[in-house]
Amino acid sequence: MVEYVPKAQTVEDWDRMLTVQIFHNSSIPLPQFMGRMKTTFEAKQPCEQTKLQAAGGKKVNGYETSLHRLICTRNKQNGKGEFTLMLGIQGRDALYLVQRAWRGAAYSDDAGPLSKAELKSWLGFLEKIKVCDPRVPEQACPDGLQRAR
Numbered sequence: 834m835v836e837y838v839p840k841a842q843t844v845e846d847w848d849r850m851l852t853v854q855i856f857h858n859s860s861i862p863l864p865q866f867m868g869r870m871k872t873t874f875e876a877k878q879p880c881e882q883t884k885l886q887a888a889g890g891k892k893v894n895g896y897e898t899s900l901h902r903l904i905c906t907r908n909k910q911n912g913k914g915e916f917t918l919m920l921g922i923q924g925r926d927a928l929y930l931v932q933r934a935w936r937g938a939a940y941s942d943d944a945g946p947l948s949k950a951e952l953k954s955w956l957g958f959l960e961k962i963k964v965c966d967p968r969v970p971e972q973a974c975p976d977g978l979q980r981a982r
């Protein structure tokens with residue numbers, strides 16, 4: 834797992850975060866996996882209201898994807914709201930999860946915390962993510978990319 838936060842912020846105190854996780858040898862179907870992510874989140878971050886909403890899914894470079902919104906209107910521990918877009922990709926050898934998260938003032942689930950422009954930017958960012966595999970010609974990586982280890 835790798836977590837990225839803006840300069841002058843930490844993984845403990847942040848308002849925007851990008852997280853990339855790789856789950857090797859995972860055979861859990863994406864919808865079930867996303868449900869487990871919600872359960873794990875609720876156990877660590879108890880919220881007044883937690884929702885997991887499917888937001889799309891399709892094949893990207895031959896791999897199934899699943900996009901979900903994880904909503905926490907108010908964290909009971911710190912009083913802040915959280916909103917996360919989670920993109921899961923079921924690769925050949927691993928399940929990949931990319932998350933963009935927001936943390937700030939508590940909010941109601943009917944009025945999400947991101948502006949339309951920021952949400953559009955996040956979705957555009959996630960649209961560009963794909964898994965490639967140099968072992969499979971139809972799923973080869975673009976020239977110039979190196980294999981992550």
